[in-house]
Amino acid sequence: xxxxxxxxxxxxxxxxxxxxxxxxxxxxxxxxxxxxxxxxxxxxxxxxxxxxxxxxxxxxxxxxxxxxxxxxxxxxxxxxxxxxxxxxxxxxxxxxxxxxxxxxxxxxxxxxxxxxxxxxxxxxxxxxxxxxxxxxxxxxxxxxxxxxxxxxxxxxxxxxxxxxxxxxxxxxxxxxxxxxxxxxxxxxxxxxxxxxxxxxxxxxxxxxxxxxxxxxxxxxxxxxxxxxxxxxxxxxxxxxxxxxxxxxxxxxxxxxxxxxxxxxxxxxxxxxxxxxxxxxxxxxxxxxxxxxxxxxxxxxxxxxxxxxxxxxxxxxxxxxxxxxxxxxxxxxxxxxxxxxxxxxxxxxxxxxxxxxxxxxxxxxxxxxxxxxxxxxxxxxxxxxxxxxxxxxxxxxxxxxxxxxxxxxxxxxxxxxxxxxxxxxxxxxxxxxxxxxxxxxxxxxxxxxxxxxxxxxxxxxxxxxxxxxxxxxxxxxxxxxxxxxxxxxxxxxxxxxxxxxxxxxxxxxxxxxxxxxxxxxxxxxxxxxxxxxxxxxxxxxxxxxxxxxxxxxxxxxxxxxxxxx
Numbered sequence: 001x002x003x004x005x006x007x008x009x010x011x012x013x014x015x016x017x018x019x020x021x022x023x024x025x026x027x028x029x030x031x032x033x034x035x036x037x038x039x040x041x042x043x044x045x046x047x048x049x050x051x052x053x054x055x056x057x058x059x060x061x062x063x064x065x066x067x068x069x070x071x072x073x074x075x076x077x078x079x080x081x082x083x084x085x086x087x088x089x090x091x092x093x094x095x096x097x098x099x100x101x102x103x104x105x106x107x108x109x110x111x112x113x114x115x116x117x118x119x120x121x122x123x124x125x126x127x128x129x130x131x132x133x134x135x136x137x138x139x140x141x142x143x144x145x146x147x148x149x150x151x152x153x154x155x156x157x158x159x160x161x162x163x164x165x166x167x168x169x170x171x172x173x174x175x176x177x178x179x180x181x182x183x184x185x186x187x188x189x190x191x192x193x194x195x196x197x198x199x200x201x202x203x204x205x206x207x208x209x210x211x212x213x214x215x216x217x218x219x220x221x222x223x224x225x226x227x228x229x230x231x232x233x234x235x236x237x238x239x240x241x242x243x244x245x246x247x248x249x250x251x252x253x254x255x256x257x258x259x260x261x262x263x264x265x266x267x268x269x270x271x272x273x274x275x276x277x278x279x280x281x282x283x284x285x286x287x288x289x290x291x292x293x294x295x296x297x298x299x300x301x302x303x304x305x306x307x308x309x310x311x312x313x314x315x316x317x318x319x320x321x322x323x324x325x326x327x328x329x330x331x332x333x334x335x336x337x338x339x340x341x342x343x344x345x346x347x348x349x350x351x352x353x354x355x356x357x358x359x360x361x362x363x364x365x366x367x368x369x370x371x372x373x374x375x376x377x378x379x380x381x382x383x384x385x386x387x388x389x390x391x392x393x394x395x396x397x398x399x400x401x402x403x404x405x406x407x408x409x410x411x412x413x414x415x416x417x418x419x420x421x422x423x424x425x426x427x428x429x430x431x432x433x434x435x436x437x438x439x440x441x442x443x444x445x446x447x448x449x450x451x452x453x454x455x456x457x458x459x460x461x462x463x464x465x466x467x468x469x470x471x472x473x474x475x476x477x478x479x480x481x482x483x484x485x486x487x488x489x490x491x492x493x494x495x496x497x498x499x500x501x502x503x504x505x506x507x508x509x510x511x512x513x514x515x516x517x518x519x520x521x522x523x524x525x526x527x528x529x530x531x532x533x534x535x536x537x538x539x540x541x542x543x544x545x546x547x548x549x550x551x552x553x554x555x556x557x558x559x560x561x562x563x564x
Contacts, residue, residue, distance in 0.1 A: 002027045003313060004090060004105035006080045006249065008037035010299050011280035012111030013061060014306030020070040022314050029103065030066070030074040031092060036135050037063055037074045042299055044138045045159065048145065049166035058135065083108065083253035085273050107275050107313045110250060110263065111306070114243035114281035114297050123215030128222040129237045132159055141238065145170055148235030152176075152224050154212055156183030158330055160240035161195070165332055167238075168204050175205045175232065177212060177224070186328055186339045187390045190358075190455060190536065191377060193543035194392045198335050243297055245282040258284040260295050268317040269309050277313065279305035288323035288409065289341055289387060290350075296324040327405045329398055336397040340405040341388025344379060354379055354387055356454060357441040358536035360513035361434040363396030368426035375513075375536070376400055378438040384413035384446060389438075396434075403435050414442035441518075449525075450518060451532040455541045458483070458508065458534060467506040470531075472520040473538070477512065483541060491516045494523055503529055510534035510541070 003019060005012045008030050019028050030037060038061035046052040063074035077095040084090070090108070093100045116131035118124055130141050141163075149172055153164045156178035167174045176183070176199070182192035183199075183206065199206050211227035218233060225231045245262040256272040258264040262284030269277050281297035283305070301324045308319045329338035347354045357378045362371035374393030380386050389404040391397045407417060417439030424431050432440075444450035453461050462469060471478050472491040482488070489497050491511065501507070507524060511517040514537040524531035534541065 001106045003107045005030045005109045007111035008032040010302035011306040013038040014303045015310045016072050017070055018307050018310035028072050031078040031080050032076045033079040035076050039135055045162035045166045049169035110278040111280045112246040112282050115246050117241045117244050121214050126217050131239050144236050150234045151236050152234045153238045155240035163238050177207045177210050179211045181209050188344045190540045190544050191390045191392050195332055198333055258293055260284040260293050262295050267320040268312050269305055277309045279309055286323040288325045296326045334394050337392045338397050338401040339390040340401050341408055354381055359437050364428050365426040365430050376434050376438055380414050380442050384415050400435050414439050452535045453532050454535045455544050465506040467508050470507045470509045472511050472516050491520045494520055507531040511537050513537040513539045
């Protein structure tokens, strides 16, 4: 059998090597339009700062290595121009010689990836505007950093944030423009607020709720005009608005394109032509939770799909792709931010009933030196089904989101989170992991032992219920910053002062991160008071409303709250 693969990198290269491991008999040809058949595209931003100092370490495989180890015919600088599905032939152009030739196939795999979105702004073709999708793009940006100091990054997604971070690490002045009210769309606003604060600490200026209108070259500078009527001059612009599936080849071949704009494939990753498969950023897939079609341009799905297609080509359609969760993670200076599954914005937009639990703990035992605070947000429904999770912190975030992603894939509920036995020793964990605590908190909410309201519900809830806001932190913490109109009674003094409270009133209780608030809520509930707890405590509220708080260094966080 002769198998032709269009595009290397994650999906195509994975499929090719799997095909060879399964059989020595088949001829496998990879066509790659660029100069590199397999490279670490997720590592590109880190060469800009020199964090990854050796450029060649980003080159995972070369045509020579693929030939030597796998007996694969990898042809770089080879652009597939068209597909004749009736004669099963692709037309290929050698971009170095200009020659065009035909190549037959028995089975064809499309792995063209995605291309950066470049809106038709005036001035978009300036040579001072860059994108980052491959090695040559990276080389151009690195070369520009040698002569430029001021950069504007357009777009607050993963690539935009990583590029901005690495430019800051390289000593550059950077402004990041984002059309929305937050960066990193997969997480919700309160989690993104940690990124906003960290950027301010590092001198990275975020221009949120700001759109780009046009660009204009001005000598050695380029002026960026915004939709709010302002503008800024800079040395260079990095455009990272997002990517769109590269589907032109598939469209021209008559293959069906899905509703999301990606190549339509079935559960076996087979296109509307039985001998043509497609994988990676160019295809639309079913979301693992809600089963609707989505575009998820991430490395894990592409690699998994490549392996499945290789098996299906050689063994018949035996393996199904179960769908993508969209699990993702970002390093942003000292922070790690990660998510899996659905976020609150999606659930609200689609009117799906849900609940959230926000818990804060140390990434390992608080009494062991070096514990770092971690915030975990869990989303679930009345039955205990887990919709998704998000986390932010300096350490341990990846482990917890990976656990919950595994739980979702395994069909586990919030009740099962309590039962997961996570390894424990003081340098690595607490006896009750934050994942277990999230499960306990969710159960308390579902069985009526704990009523929670979120930061964005506080003002309305307090007004509608004529509620008193009760701060149960210490007097020192209260003095360093508090929610307006809150009354302060420390949780440790609550029982002794309970006679001061009005049983006819409703109390909204908060502490720093939630634990003391929960304890105070239970005390009041057990004494016949109506009390609800503020999800995530003052820490979340202060991140979302930073202008209403005092200096961050004044805030005292109880070790009882953060590291228990």
